[in-house]
Amino acid sequence: MNFDIAVAGNPNCGKTTIFNALTGAKQRVGNWPGVTVEKKSGHYNYSDLKFDVIDLPGTYSLAAFSAEETVVRQYLENDEADVVVNIIDASNLERNLFLTTQLIELGKPLVIVLNMMDMAQEKGLQIDADTLATLLGAPVVPVIGRTGEGIDLLKEKIFRVSTEVSNKARLIDIAYPRDIEVEIENLSQLIRKNDITDKHTRWTAIKLLESDKQTRDEVRAHSNELDILNQAKVSIDRIEGLFKDTGRAVLSHARYGFIQGALRECVVETVVDSVDHSRQIDRILTNRWLGLPIFGLFMWLMFKLTYDLGSIPMDWIDTGLVALMNFISGLLPDSMFASLLVDGVIGGVGAIAVFLPNIFILFFIIAVLEDTGYMARVAFIMDRIMHNIGLHGKAFIPMIMGFGCNVPAIMGTRILESRRDRILTVLINPFMSCSARLPVYVLVAGAFFPDNAATVIFSMYILGIVVAIASGKLFSQTILKGMSKPFVLELPPYQRPTLRSLSLHTWERGYLFIQKMGTVILVGSVIIWVLGYFPTDVEVDRNYSSEKNILVSHYDSQLVDLESKLNMSIEKDRLEYHSEMVEYESSASYLELYQQFQILKEALASERSRELYSLRQQEIGDITEQKWIGRVGKVFEPIVRPLGFTWRESVALITGFVAKEIVVSTYGVLFGVGEDVDEGSQGVISGLRSSGMTPLVALSFLVFTLLYTPCLATVAAIKRETGTWAYTFFSIGYSLALAYTLAFLVAYFGGKFNWLS
Amino acid sequence: MFNFKRPRHKLNKANENDLRLSDLKPGEKGRIIEIGGSENFRHRLIEMGITRDAEICVDKYAPLRDPMELIVKGYHLSLRGMDAQKIAVERLA
Numbered sequence: 001m002n003f004d005i006a007v008a009g010n011p012n013c014g015k016t017t018i019f020n021a022l023t024g025a026k027q028r029v030g031n032w033p034g035v036t037v038e039k040k041s042g043h044y045n046y047s048d049l050k051f052d053v054i055d056l057p058g059t060y061s062l063a064a065f066s067a068e069e070t071v072v073r074q075y076l077e078n079d080e081a082d083v084v085v086n087i088i089d090a091s092n093l094e095r096n097l098f099l100t101t102q103l104i105e106l107g108k109p110l111v112i113v114l115n116m117m118d119m120a121q122e123k124g125l126q127i128d129a130d131t132l133a134t135l136l137g138a139p140v141v142p143v144i145g146r147t148g149e150g151i152d153l154l155k156e157k158i159f160r161v162s163t164e165v166s167n168k169a170r171l172i173d174i175a176y177p178r179d180i181e182v183e184i185e186n187l188s189q190l191i192r193k194n195d196i197t198d199k200h201t202r203w204t205a206i207k208l209l210e211s212d213k214q215t216r217d218e219v220r221a222h223s224n225e226l227d228i229l230n231q232a233k234v235s236i237d238r239i240e241g242l243f244k245d246t247g248r249a250v251l252s253h254a255r256y257g258f259i260q261g262a263l264r265e266c267v268v269e270t271v272v273d274s275v276d277h278s279r280q281i282d283r284i285l286t287n288r289w290l291g292l293p294i295f296g297l298f299m300w301l302m303f304k305l306t307y308d309l310g311s312i313p314m315d316w317i318d319t320g321l322v323a324l325m326n327f328i329s330g331l332l333p334d335s336m337f338a339s340l341l342v343d344g345v346i347g348g349v350g351a352i353a354v355f356l357p358n359i360f361i362l363f364f365i366i367a368v369l370e371d372t373g374y375m376a377r378v379a380f381i382m383d384r385i386m387h388n389i390g391l392h393g394k395a396f397i398p399m400i401m402g403f404g405c406n407v408p409a410i411m412g413t414r415i416l417e418s419r420r421d422r423i424l425t426v427l428i429n430p431f432m433s434c435s436a437r438l439p440v441y442v443l444v445a446g447a448f449f450p451d452n453a454a455t456v457i458f459s460m461y462i463l464g465i466v467v468a469i470a471s472g473k474l475f476s477q478t479i480l481k482g483m484s485k486p487f488v489l490e491l492p493p494y495q496r497p498t499l500r501s502l503s504l505h506t507w508e509r510g511y512l513f514i515q516k517m518g519t520v521i522l523v524g525s526v527i528i529w530v531l532g533y534f535p536t537d538v539e540v541d542r543n544y545s546s547e548k549n550i551l552v553s554h555y556d557s558q559l560v561d562l563e564s565k566l567n568m569s570i571e572k573d574r575l576e577y578h579s580e581m582v583e584y585e586s587s588a589s590y591l592e593l594y595q596q597f598q599i600l601k602e603a604l605a606s607e608r609s610r611e612l613y614s615l616r617q618q619e620i621g622d623i624t625e626q627k628w629i630g631r632v633g634k635v636f637e638p639i640v641r642p643l644g645f646t647w648r649e650s651v652a653l654i655t656g657f658v659a660k661e662i663v664v665s666t667y668g669v670l671f672g673v674g675e676d677v678d679e680g681s682q683g684v685i686s687g688l689r690s691s692g693m694t695p696l697v698a699l700s701f702l703v704f705t706l707l708y709t710p711c712l713a714t715v716a717a718i719k720r721e722t723g724t725w726a727y728t729f730f731s732i733g734y735s736l737a738l739a740y741t742l743a744f745l746v747a748y749f750g751g752k753f754n755w756l757s
Numbered sequence: 758m759f760n761f762k763r764p765r766h767k768l769n770k771a772n773e774n775d776l777r778l779s780d781l782k783p784g785e786k787g788r789i790i791e792i793g794g795s796e797n798f799r800h801r802l803i804e805m806g807i808t809r810d811a812e813i814c815v816d817k818y819a820p821l822r823d824p825m826e827l828i829v830k831g832y833h834l835s836l837r838g839m840d841a842q843k844i845a846v847e848r849l850a
């Protein structure tokens with residue numbers, strides 16, 4: 001025997017916390033069918049019975065305004081849940097109870113949870129739970145979700161309500177003013193007589209009085225529709241005539257009337273001299289003058305921590321990977337398989353794996369911003385700017401998340417109510433420079449702008465934001481005309497985040513990234529390796545091995561020269577100045593001479609290895625040019641030549657479509673770094689420098705990388721969230737065209753006016 | 758118990774002197790007289806507790822002067838000035 005339990009409540013009431021407390025770690029995240037609203041489910045056992053729990057999205061009402069409300073309403077109306085658990089923020093009773101009045105009318109067995117009892121106490125609210133239970137006709141369980149206090153009692157109550165058959169009939173009704181009750185009764189009689197719905201009769205009658213579209217459609221499907229709809233019209237007219245307002249507004253006011261009456265009976269408010277901490281904090285954080293600078297500081301800190309803190313474990317991973325590659329290379333004979341494993345799989349996935357610390361840190365910080373309640377303030381502070389491009393302040397949140405990864409960010413647009421807002425935010429999101437692009441910036445900027453790398457990277461981020469805003473403005477005045485939904489945003493109290501919830505959020509999002517490494521990036525790396533490995537029998541015009549021999553013998557002979565010069569100088573020195581000395585070898589004069597020559601020798605050795613390396617890279621370049629990867633690049637080279645790119649860049653960009661980080665892995669293959677792993681990214685940097693790329697081309701390449709077609713995973717997310725291929729292809733085409741244009745402008749004007757030279 | 762029979766202000770034709778929520782300064786309190794605007798907007802606000810006769814306090818304005826932060830029914834809520842303009846209030850001492 002198992003029971004279906006649905007958890008419902010307002011946003012920020014602690015629903016997720018209670019859901020986690022009930023189900024522990026046994027939960028699954030999916031989507032509601034047809035809409036892009038997250039569906040969380042889990043289960044627990046109590047007294048040998050299994051309880052399946054569904055965490056419904058947070059809503060203020062069952063009005064079916066937003067996608068969330070529609071989901072909640074459909075789920076609850078269609079009889080799937082055996083018991084509804086309504087979570088209420090005890091420190092904010094009045095508004096939270098509004099949803100409760102609707103849940104009561106729905107007629108499902110209900111358990112009411114008074115969460116945040118600690119906060120209520122702090123506010124000086126004493127709530128008589130028993131009286132409230134009597135007034136609402138449902139058990140009321142006070143809990144503190146954060147500490148888990150009261151959860152056992154809650155489980156017991158849920159168990160009782162699920163198993164008691166008699167309790168399934170609702171005991172109380174929300175009492176409306178007499179004039180309204182009369183109309184509800186009129187409609188109820190008709191509905192009952194015609195046996196029109198298997199839903200609670202009173203609920204249907206009330207929804208008809210509210211002119212609820214969904215309910216009207218349902219009635220319309222029935223043969224006696226006219227009787228009922230006519231009666232509904234008569235009733236609504238009567239109510240509107242009496243109360244001078246729409247049926248729905250009248251009923252909502254009446255619900256609040258009921259709530260106020262109930263609260264008078266069961267809440268005692270003692271005046272405590274406790275301060276409203278949130279308000280104190282907001283005096284500073286959303287202060288007229290300090291609000292924006294502090295927000296800017298937080299953003300700056302977010303990036304600073306992400307990159308500085310992340311670079312420490314990054315080095316460890318890098319070292320570990322190099323050791324692993326060397327170990328495997330040593331273990332396996334030189335073969336195709338060894339190359340696939342070392343260069344393809346470990347090299348390709350490893351190039352991305354080093355960024356995991358950055359990504360996890362960023363997601364952690366975003367979780368902190370969300371869990372503390374600061375994100376709502378971000379929406380508050382930024383609304384004015386977002387409003388300018390026809391968006392809601394909340395749309396700034398997915399934009400910030402876009403800095404981490406566009407995929408969860410695009411999924412995050414679900415927090416927006418209107419479809420137009422969601423599509424607009426989805427379309428501009430890819431321009432927010434995600435962390436996958438960072439490796440490319442670090443590599444290229446490091447190679448060509450070693451002194452100003454940070455500035456160059458930072459300007460890429462700024463360019464992304466500017467392009468996003470400009471595109472948003474453009475779209476909202478052309479293809480997505482219309483106003484955004486009214487801005488009605490709750491600013492919940494600040495909360496100290498719990499480590500548990502922070503790590504859960506960080507893990508949920510970070511895991512997506514690990515998944516991506518195991519799938520898209522792994523496959524992409526193997527494909528690039530295949531393209532770079534075959535055909536195996538390529539011929540190059542230059543005779544590299546003889547050139548190498550010449551180089552080697554040249555340096556060898558120089559070394560011999562140097563040695564003999566040293567010996568001669570020493571001999572001369574001893575004969576001329578120290579002939580009588582017994583222990584000449586430990587004299588200061590000898591040591592000085594010796595050291596001088598040592599320096600010369602080292603200089604010679606490093607020159608030798610540099611030249612050999614550069615020769616080796618030219619050879620690899622020549623060879624790769626004839627591999628499949630090079631041939632593919634050659635095909636597209638004419639198209640990208642106006643931007644200053646060669647076949648190498650065209651290959652890198654094509655492979656970057658799989659995932660932007662792969663641009664780096666591709667360069668690794670193109671410059672044959674796999675065979676000389678100790679060089680690590682230094683190899684790619686020197687390869688890039690010797691490939692003939694100029695700083696200007698590098699800049700144009702960075703601009704292109706920032707703007708062009710989002711990666712495959714993002715494309716999939718765009719398709720999922722917009723629901724149409726049209727917007728998906730539009731997004732691909734638009735960003736490609738924009739990237740080409742801007743990169744061209746950089747290359748053209750930069751060349752014309754001699755920037756960077 | 759229910760005081761619905763207050764004559765309805767025709768907001769769209771409201772006279773110039775009508776005080777609006779957006780006219781209140783930070784720290785000032787008001788009582789809601791009527792909510793205008795589209796049906797969906799009105800209903801959303803009512804459901805969030807901005808009901809007729811409810812007391813509402815303007816806490817502050819955002820750094821860029823818009824939106825505004827309000828306190829109603831013991832919680833904090835944010836509205837844009839252009840929407841607050843659709844809400845007629847009377848000032849409370």
Ligand SMILES: Nc1nc2c(ncn2[C@@H]2O[C@H](COP(=O)(O)OP(=O)(O)O)[C@@H](O)[C@H]2O)c(=O)[nH]1
Binds near residue numbers: 018115117119144
């Ligand atoms: N003080 C206090 N905070 C709580 C309690 N339950 C949850 N919270 C906090 O309230 C915030 C919102 O909770 P969450 O479960 O994410 O709310 P949801 O939006 O309804 O899912 C989080 O920071 C929780 O840690 C509680 O009983 N007392």
